[in-house]
Amino acid sequence: MPAAPDPNAGSRPGPPAIISTRGLSKTYPGGIRAVIGLDMVVRAGEIYGLLGPNGAGKSTTIGMLTTRVMPTGGQAEVGGVDVIARPAVAKQVIGVVPQTNTLDRAMTVRDNLVFHGRYFGMSGREAKQAAAEMLERVRLADRATMPVLALSGGMAQRLMVARAILHRPQVLFLDEPTAGLDPQSRLALWDILEELHADGQTILLTTHHMDEADQLCDRVAIMDHGRLLALDTPTALKRSTGAASIVRVTADGDLHRLAGALRAEVDGVEDAQVLDGQLRLRASRTTGLLPRIVSASERAGVVVSDLSIAEPTLETVFIDLTGRDLRE
Amino acid sequence: MTTTVTPTSPAPGHELARIRSPLTAYRQAFAALLQRDLHVLLKSLPLFIVRTIMQPLLLMFVFTYVFPKIGQGIGGRDPGEQVRFTGVLVAGVVGLAIVFQGIQAVALPLVQEFGYSKEIEDRVLAPLPTKMVGVQKIVTGMVQGLVAAALVFPIAAVVPATAVHLRIDWPVLLTLAPLAGWTAASLGLVLGTRVAPHNVSYLFALVVLPLTFLGAIYYPWTTLGPVRWLKIAVLINPLVYMTEGFRAALVAGVPHMALGWIYVALLGFSVAFTLLGTDGFARRVVT
Structure with missing residues (x-):
């Protein structure tokens, strides 16, 4: 087994760490070791990709960083908040797009955003304004009054991204964001993520599509069996194979x-x-x-x-x- | 927990939200989650009303209108007995309406959300402790229970063939109704977090039916003397205390369990169900 890569490999010097973990581990009841001693640093403004096959531990890693999975060892900080000790505060600084559609089906497209803003302390007016801007941004303004059940898979995914960044989180987490999307919807989502990246949004995503990791990410960590095997920029990783x-x-x-x-x-x-x-x-x-x-x-x-x-x-x-x- | 954390400085060109004091964030998130439920409730108000009044309406109609009219001897054949039975049933139906809201407003939606819709996953990411999302569900259920109870009164006044003699003890009613709502909604949270979607039919067979049929809806608990084992056994049923309590609050001339026991029992059930339910909630959403 190769030694764990330096968590700063391939990183531009300068921007502060937004996510940092030390020895982060999760063993599920029954003894399954999903993540083993993860040391990870994600810096402000970068898109960091966790690439690996199903069962590599990517979703568990995102789960631990987003307060949904309780680590069994190690430390994790997101946006300066200790995620394990203060999960309820950490939720203020994260935005999450999970693997499944978790939109509120009892409400319209716009209300999904407005109420999300309210959960995060926006006034009614602020939330409405933020929702309107966000709907423009993810090209769903013409669907504002539709029930969310009427959205296609790609549109629902864009709405989930809009919802996740509405409260301006320090990090946007996306778990397999394009799984199950048709190629056109996938490209539309990539465009949106690239725009966010250009605005300086820090993004951590998991994927098992090498194209997605290659195309979008500043740095890619290759994960398998709960450990990071390699970490660098996509170009440097490919060069490291030594093959033409x-x-x-x-x-x-x-x-x-x-x-x-x-x-x-x-x-x-x-x-x-x-x-x-x-x-x-x-x-x-x-x-x-x-x-x-x-x-x-x-x-x-x-x-x-x-x-x-x-x-x-x-x-x-x-x-x-x-x-x-x-x-x- | 009241310290404010300085966020990591944002990348240029991207302004990030400041971390707010946890208590403010909790309060605002809790209020917004309640507003969300209220918003959804108001949007589907006709449906809510139909779903809430059908059972009490039919119960009252059959037992206090049809039966006296056809001379069926429920509650006794002489008019005085019938008036008394109507009083007994009004209190029972109010309790029943509240318990049903606990199941319908809290338990069933949660079974669905944990099971396949996963919507709850997003609300769990609202910036407050996970257990408080469970508490918020209880408050929603409680409010719906109280609205349901209020809807039952007009039915009780209009439907029965006999006169209805309600004598409202306001202090008891105004304390007991919220307490009953709390018990029912927290029971809903316990059931909603422990029952898997494919077991919903068992929920009705094993919980809802015994709860209602043995909940002293059709008869005062105090009259169960001749079936002593049953009189003792049903004491584990929280609905018994609600219906007995509403008898104390609403009807004159019908014996009921001592009020002190009713309050103690309902408070005990509420606290226990709340602890169990919020714990179950946290277990379901954080692995």
Whole structure:
């Protein structure tokens, strides 16, 4: 197991820490260790992504930072408030978009925002004004008087984001914000998050989509089995793989034997492993690589049926660290 | 808990809310949550009224209008007995209306929200301690219980075929009604936090039915002497104290349990249910 990464890796110096945890842990009754000794620093104004497969401990981490999951060890501060000792105060400084739709179904789109503002101490007038501005911002102004049940999944998600930032929290938490959204709604949500980022909103999100982490996040922490395995900017993480490209080979025949053959015979192939019924090659050079792989395969008596080449992604990083696919 | 925390300085261009004193934040959030429930209640007021008055209306109609008219002997055949029975039933129905609000306004919505709608998850993030969200639910249930009780009075005055002789003891009524509302709403919170959605049918079979049929609605508890074991057994039923209390508050000439016991029991139930219910609430929302 790799050592836990430095919590400040990839961070710009300067902005103060908005979230910091030390040894934060959660063991559920029954002994399941969901999060193990998490040391984490999220700085003001950054979008920080927790990337990992289902069950990695991402949601439990967000749960602990948002007062919904009681840690069994360690410390956590959000916006200068000790989340464990003073959860009711910490709620003032956080905004949360959970995985499920938690909109108030008994009320209209606008009233969902107005009453949220009231919960956070706004006067009736302030809340109404903030709600109106926010509806413009998330492009739902024309739906203001609709019942929330009439919203599509993407619109409901945007309304939940609007609600979460209405009281101007120090951190916005999003748990798998685009899970279940169609591609267009996902892009619309990304736009909104990027606008918030431009305004300086600190954001912590979890995702199991490498594209989402790559596209949105200033820093990405790769999480698996309750621990952080790596942390850096997406670019630095991808560079850390040391590979210029990743080739996937689909073929009929003995893939393990083919792996050995390609490693030995093809110049530039650094490593080859069988994963998900495919052969995955890490290559240090790209030029002329594919023809050489095809001919080497033929010499090894294996028929290649598909071949693809791509730059390393965050998934590559994950596979390098865990030997597993993000989707598994 | 009254210190104010200085927030971490915001990033440039993004102005953040200042941390408010916890007590102010709690008070404002609590009031706003109550307002939310009131807002929703007013929006669905006709539905609320129908749901609240149907049961008392039918009970009063069948037992105090139809039965005397057809000569069915409930409460005795002579008119004096019937007047007395109407009085007994009015008090019982007021208690019943309050208990039903505890179930309908608190327990059932919570079962749903914990089960699949998850709406409660957001209100739990309002800036106040989690248990206070549970207390707020009790207050809402209490208010609805009192409104329900007030709706029952006109029915009691109009529906019965016989005259209704209510003699209202205001000090008792004005203290007992809120106390009964508290007991019912906190019982609702206990049930709502302990019952899983797929067990709602058991909730009716195992709790609501025994509670109502053995809640001294149709007969004064004091007359249970001939079935002594039952007279003792039903003392674990909070509705018994409510109906007996309302008999003391509303009807003359009907024997009732000593008022002191009624207050002590209802207060005891309320405190116990509130502790159990808020604890159950916190367990359901914080893992």
